Every structure is written in structure tokens, then in C-alpha cells.
Amino acid sequence: SWNKNLTQLLSLINQSESKDNYAWIMDRIERSLWHLWSDAVVSFQRDKEFLLDNKMRSKRKILIYLGFLSKKSGFRIQQSATAGGPLGELVQWSDILSALFTMGHELIVTSEYEELVGLVLCVCVCVCVCVIFIFRSVFFLCFFTSSLYLLSFVFSASWFVCFCLLRIIDTFGTEAPYNSLTYSKKFKNLKTAWGGQELDLRQFYTMFPHSPDNSFMGFVVEQHLNTTESRSIERKQQALVYGKSLYMWSGMQDYLSVISKHVEIHATVFTNSNEAHLLPSFVHNHGILSGPDLHRLLSESKLFIGMGFPYEGPAPLEAIAAGCVFINPKFNPPHSSLNTKFFKGKPTARELTSQHPYTEHFISNPNVFTVDISNLKEVERVVKQALQLIDTNKVKPYLPFEFTHKGMLQRLNAYMEHQDFCTPHKNIWPPVRAVRLLVSESGQSCKDACWSRNMTCEPSHFRRINKPQTFEHLFSSSSSAARPYTGEAELHHPSVSEKLGTCYLQGDNLLFSCVSRTEGYLRVCPCRNFLRGQIALCPDCL
Ligand code: U2F
Numbered sequence: 311s312w313n314k315n316l317t318q319l320l321s322l323i324n325q326s327e328s329k330d331n332y333a334w335i336m337d338r339i340e341r342s343l344w345h346l347w348s349d350a351v352v353s354f355q356r357d358k359e360f361l362l363d364n365k366m367r368s369k370r371k372i373l374i375y376l377g378f379l380s381k382k383s384g385f386r387i388q389q390s391a392t393a394g395g396p397l398g399e400l401v402q403w404s405d406i407l408s409a410l411f412t413m414g415h416e417l418i419v420t421s422e423y424e425e426l427v428g429l430v431l432c433v434c435v436c437v438c439v440c441v442i443f444i445f446r447s448v449f450f451l452c453f454f455t456s457s458l459y460l461l462s463f464v465f466s467a468s469w470f471v472c473f474c475l476l477r478i479i480d481t482f483g484t485e486a487p488y489n490s491l492t493y494s495k496k497f498k499n500l501k502t503a504w505g506g507q508e509l510d511l512r513q514f515y516t517m518f519p520h521s522p523d524n525s526f527m528g529f530v531v532e533q534h535l536n537t538t539e540s541r542s543i544e545r546k547q548q549a550l551v552y553g554k555s556l557y558m559w560s561g562m563q564d565y566l567s568v569i570s571k572h573v574e575i576h577a578t579v580f581t582n583s584n585e586a587h588l589l590p591s592f593v594h595n596h597g598i599l600s601g602p603d604l605h606r607l608l609s610e611s612k613l614f615i616g617m618g619f620p621y622e623g624p625a626p627l628e629a630i631a632a633g634c635v636f637i638n639p640k641f642n643p644p645h646s647s648l649n650t651k652f653f654k655g656k657p658t659a660r661e662l663t664s665q666h667p668y669t670e671h672f673i674s675n676p677n678v679f680t681v682d683i684s685n686l687k688e689v690e691r692v693v694k695q696a697l698q699l700i701d702t703n704k705v706k707p708y709l710p711f712e713f714t715h716k717g718m719l720q721r722l723n724a725y726m727e728h729q730d731f732c733t734p735h736k737n738i739w740p741p742v743r744a745v746r747l748l749v750s751e752s753g754q755s756c757k758d759a760c761w762s763r764n765m766t767c768e769p770s771h772f773r774r775i776n777k778p779q780t781f782e783h784l785f786s787s788s789s790s791a792a793r794p795y796t797g798e799a800e801l802h803h804p805s806v807s808e809k810l811g812t813c814y815l816q817g818d819n820l821l822f823s824c825v826s827r828t829e830g831y832l833r834v835c836p837c838r839n840f841l842r843g844q845i846a847l848c849p850d851c852l
Contacts, residue, residue: 311414314348316340319411323419331379331388331421334397338404341601343532347412350715367727371416373429376403379421392598394555394580398623399481402517402529406479409722473509474732480504480514482622483524486801486823488657493799493821499648505657508820510731511769518622518668519712519845520660522757522767522824525725526846531627531713534605543606545700548574549613550634552625554598556581556588562617563590568686569637572693573613578604608632612700613693616665618683621645621652626666630677633707635696637689638680639665660825676705711843721846728851738770744838744850745771749784752808755827756835763837766845767824771836772816776804780834781813801826804834 313319319339323332378387378399391397411417420426478484487493488505495501515527549569553559556579566575570592577595581588589595599607605628608614614629618639626636644661647653664670669678676699679692699705711717728739745768750759756767781794785806794804794813801823803816808830816822827833841847 312351313411313414314351316344319407319417322411322417323407325419331381334388334391334400335404335407338401338532338601339408343404343530344408346530346715347408347719350719351412353716354719367413367723369414369416370726372410372418373426374407374410374417374419375426376419376421377423380423382423392580394598396620397554398517398620401532401624402479402481402527405529405718406527406722409718410726412719413723413726415726476509476513478507478509478514479527480524481517482653482656482658483516483520483660484511484514484657485521485523485659485825486511486821487659487826490818490820493801493818502655502657504655510734511823512729513731519672520667521658522760523769525729526712526721528712528718528721529624530715530718531624531631531709532601532605533628533631533709534602543609545612545633546574546610547572547697548576548611549615550607550611550629551575551577551579551593551615551617552623552629553577553617553619554579556585558617558619559589564686565617565683565689566590566615567592568690569613569615569693571690572697575615576607576611578607604628605632608634612697613637616683618665619652620665621662622666622668626669626678627709627713630669630673631707631709633700633705635676635700635705636666636669636678637683637692637696638670638678639683640680641665642682672710673708677708711841712845717844720852721844724847724851734770735773738774740768740770740838740848740851742771742774744768744848745836746838747775747780747784748835748837749806750827750833750835752832753827753829754833755825756833756837757824758827759833759835760824760837764839765837766840768836768838769822769824772804772822773819775834775836776816776822778815780804781806784834785811785813800828802828802831802833805831806834807831 316339320336323329323336387395387400391400407417407419418429420429484505484507487497487500488502489507489509489511491506491508493500494506511523512525514524516524517528519526519528551566559579567590569575575590575593577589577593578597578599579589579595580598581595586595596607608629609632611634614626614634614636616626616637616639626638629636641662641664643649644663645653646659646661647656648659664680670680676696679696681688681692683689712721728737730737730739746765748759748763750756760767778794794815796815797817798814799816799818799821800814801821803814803821806813838848841849
């Protein structure tokens with residue numbers, strides 16, 4: 311059944327040896343956000359929407375390991391939370407804990423390695439003894455891929471049993487060539503400390519729906535003010551700059567000066583007492599604010615100004631939900647692990663066309679303007695246009711459903727109920743009826759091919775369609791269709807070569823990929839439709 315007892319959740323976290331490191335997380339869970347989880351459940355029950363027949367939902371034992379919060383990791387995430395350090399991950403961890411707890415699962419939370427060893431051994435013994443009954447009711451959530459090496463050591467003999475139970479929270483995502491050890495060994499630039507795990511790519515859960523190959527976990531966008539309250543706040547001729555650390559401001563003087571001709575510039579940047587003079591003189595700095603204060607400031611502002619970093623954080627969604635227009639710096643050429651230090655060593659070559667690709671592609675005008683910030687004329691034009699749209703009430707606060715409490719509960723519940731990486735052939739999800747086969751253009755990825763027909767690539771069906779019959783069905787007139795080449799381990803298979811019309815099956819299950827593409831090849835793609843505002847799910851997925 312659903313669990314609305316906040317005290318129980320907090321005491322569960324409090325039992326952890328390194329509980330001091332959970333202060334920011336506890337604060338987010340405790341303050342106004344908690345009642346919103348309960349409201350989301352009530353609203354689902356009232357509307358009799360999906361899943362709420364409790365008999366249908368299974369209660370699981372979930373071990374949650376937040377390795378980065380351990381004392382030994384030395385990352386000091388909690389300590390830097392009020393000094394401009396990364397908060398995005400803390401946001402997501404708080405929300406995952408809240409959502410799983412609300413859903414009524416039994417949680418064990420730890421971030422200390424020694425504690426983990428005991429817990430995992432205990433769980434693995436159960437798994438080995440009662441594998442058939444237990445594996446579907448145990449669910450591991452492990453943070454950050456490097457922790458996996460530690461875990462594999464702990465699991466030892468039980469590793470193969472436990473492997474399919476892992477869920478990895480992986481902010482920026484993992485792509486097939488980095489995930490496969492054999493393939494990544496072939497190319498020097500594919501070997502990374504975070505890759506080579508050889509899991510099903512959907513066992514990696516990302517912050518945004520970066521790629522259909524991984525599962526989109528997401529988080530909840532915080533909204534402090536109810537609509538009546540926020541309507542009564544008067545929007546001033548002001549902009550808030552997105553950058554809570556001083557180093558993010560380097561080289562931004564000219565860009566911000568142009569904007570400051572039209573609006574007053576505000577900031578929430580952490581500075582030591584001797585650093586305040588490093589900010590441009592026209593900036594009103596509030597220092598790092600608490601969630602509610604930040605949201606009030608957003609509701610009073612018209613623009614939220616990106617400066618290129620941090621990449622893909624929660625703040626632009628909060629600003630857009632508060633009614634600001636987000637000025638999103640465009641990247642040309644796009645930033646990726648091939649050309650940007652921040653992404654070096656991350657197991658993905660995904661290209662960011664702007665600071666915040668989700669807002670660029672899924673939200674866009676009038677809430678978001680993606681602009682080349684080195685082109686000051688263009689910046690000024692866009693700022694004027696955005697201000698005019700706000701002043702004429704043409705910009706409405708917007709929050710995609712997938713970032714609401716209900717959206718996250720719906721998604722996570724579907725994953726918990728349906729994703730099965732232990733016997734994936736038996737429990738194929740989404741069901742076959744949700745999927746359509748499509749042949750891409752030459753050199754096009756399945757992600758793009760499906761998207762061009764208003765669908766998303768569905769990687770869970772690659773294995774099922776990787777058969778000669780698929781080609782016979784798709785290319786009944788082609789002579790080579792009946793005899794596709796097998797055993798070819800290339801990222802773009804299953805596919806057809808444009809010149810020769812030769813058909814290829816994928817020879818390595820670990821290389822199935824929605825995002826891969828090669829000039830001269832037409833990809834064979836499983837695509838599915840999706841719910842409005844919830845790309846991870848489809849009508850038949852619930
Ligand atoms: C992203 O992490 P960040 O922490 O840099 O992401 P932000 O978008 O700046 O903000 C995270 C939260 O911090 C809050 C704000 C957001 O919910 O409301 N906050 C605040 O409480 N007080 C303030 O004064 C300012 C912000 C991303 F999420 C990570 O995954 C990446 O690793 C990182 C680097 O790209 O960027």
C-alpha cells in the first residue's frame with residue numbers, strides 16, 4: 311500500500327552511519343515537498359488513474375546505495391551544498407527516495423561501503439537460495455557507475471544472479487560502445503573508468519530523457535508558490551543569472567552588460583568575503599538561497615540567464631515553471647566528450663547543442679530562447695523579444711508532466727512493475743502491440759527516424775526484431791532479404807546497406823543502440839508512441 315508517513319522515511323535515513331551527509335536531502339524531503347507526494351497519490355486514487363489497484367502492485371525490498379555521500383569518497387557534496395557545489399544530484403536522490411518510499415517499498419539506505427558489504431551479502435544469500443521467487447522482488451539502486459566495481463567484488467559468486475537486479479543512476483547516460491567491454495577495447499577513446507559494465511543499457515537511469523537507450527529517471531521540479539500566491543507577486547524588470555559558482559562567470563561580462571541595458575541583473579552566487587568584487591558591478595548578488603527564497607526571486611523575475619555551465623541542471627525547469635523565459639546558450643559545435651573537458655571519460659559521446667538540450671528540444675519558444683551568446687546583437691534582439699512576450703502575457707509558466715510528482719510516480723511505478731532484466735524474453739515490456747517497425751533514411755539513427763514520425767525508439771524490442779523474418783516482412787521484394795548476414799557486430803545493425811541492398815543482423819546483443827548511425831546504412835528500428843508529457847511511457851505501457 312502507499313506510504314505517507316514522513317517520519318518513518320526520515321528515521322530510515324537517519325539510521326545511516328553518515329547521516330550528517332544527508333542534511334540537504336532531508337531538508338528537501340521534509341519541507342513543503344512531502345505533502346505533494348501524498349497529494350499526487352490521492353489524486354491518482356481519486357481519478358482512478360492507472361496502477362492504483364494495490365493488489366496489482368508488488369512490494370519490493372530495495373537497497374539504495376549512495377556511494378558519493380560516503381565519508382570515504384571525499385566528495386563532500388553535502389558540505390559544498392551551500393557553497394555553490396552541485397545540487398542537481400541531491401535533488402534527484404531526494405526525489406527517488408521519496409517516490410520509492412511513497413510507493414510502499416521497503417527501503418534500506420546506505421552510503422558506507424562497509425555497511426553495504428554486510429547488506430549485499432545478506433541479500434545475495436537470499437537471492438541464491440530462492441532466486442526464482444526473490445529476484446523480482448529485490449531491486450538494487452546504486453549510484454554512480456564506478457561503485458559497480460566495488461559491488462561486483464562484494465557480489466562475487468552471486469554476481470551473475472544479482473547483475474540483472476542492478477539499477478544505476480547515471481546523470482548523463484551510457485552508450486552501447488562504452489558499455490561493451492569487447493567493443494570498447496577495440497578503440498582507445500572508448501575505454502573509460504565509468505564504462506565496460508556490460509549491463510542492459512536500460513539499467514542506467516538518467517537525469518533527463520537524453521537517449522531512448524537508457525531509462526529516464528528524472529526528478530521533480532520544485533514549485534513553492536501556489537498559483538494564487540504566484541499571481542499576486544509582481545514581476546519586476548529583472549533577470550536572474552544561472553550560475554552559483556564564481557568560475558561560471560568568467561568571460562561573461564560583455565554578454566551580461568548587453569542584457570543589463572534592459573533589466574536589472576540578479577544572482578545567487580557563492581562568494582567568499584574577499585571575492586564579491588569579482589562580479590560585474592551591476593549584479594545584485596543574494597548569495598546561495600534556500601529553495602523557497604530562490605523560487606520567490608524567480609517569480610519576481612522575467613528572465614533566467616544561462617551562461618553555458620552547469621550542463622543540464624534542474625534550475626532552468628524551475629525558472630520556466632515560475633514563468634521566466636530561459637535564455638539558453640547555443641553550442642556550435644556541440645559539446646561532447648570528444649571536445650569538452652567536463653564530459654571527458656563519461657561513457658557517452660552524446661552531443662549537447664546547447665547548455666540545456668531538454669528545454670531546447672522539448673519546450674522551446676516562447677519559454678526558451680536558444681541563442682549564440684557570443685553574438686551580442688542577436689542576444690539583445692532575443693532579450694527584447696522575450697521581454698515583450700512576457701509583458702504582453704504571451705509566456706505562461708510551463709511544467710512538463712514528467713517532472714511533476716505524479717509524473718515521476720507514474721514512471722517509476724511502471725519501471726518497478728514491468729522492467730525485468732533477469733528474464734527479459736519472458737517479460738517483454740512495453741508489449742509488442744505498442745511497437746511499430748520502421749526503416750530509417752540512409753545514415754539516420756533510429757532515435758531520429760522514430761522521432762520524425764512522432765515516435766520514440768524502443769530498444770527493448772531490438773532483440774525480438776533481429777531476425778531474418780523481419781527483413782522478409784520489410785523487404786519482401788529484395789532477394790537478399792531472406793538471407794541476412796549474421797554475426798556482424800556493428801553498432802548500426804540491424805540494418806541494410808544502401809548500395810548493395812544487403813541485410814545485416816546484429817551479432818552482439820550489447821551493441822543494440824537507438825542512437826548509432828553510419829552513412830550508407832538504413833537502420834531497422836523498433837519505434838513506439840508515447841504519452842503526452844511522459845516520453846518514457848506509452849498508453850500500452852501502463
Ligand atoms: C547540474 O547541477 P547543479 O547543481 O549545478 O544544478 P542547478 O540547476 O544549478 O541547481 C540544482 C538545484 O539547486 C537549487 C535549485 C536547483 O533545484 O533550486 N539552488 C538553490 O537551492 N539555491 C540557489 O541559490 C541556487 C540553486 C546538474 F543537475 C548535474 O547533474 C550536473 O552534474 C551539474 C554539472 O553540469 O549541473
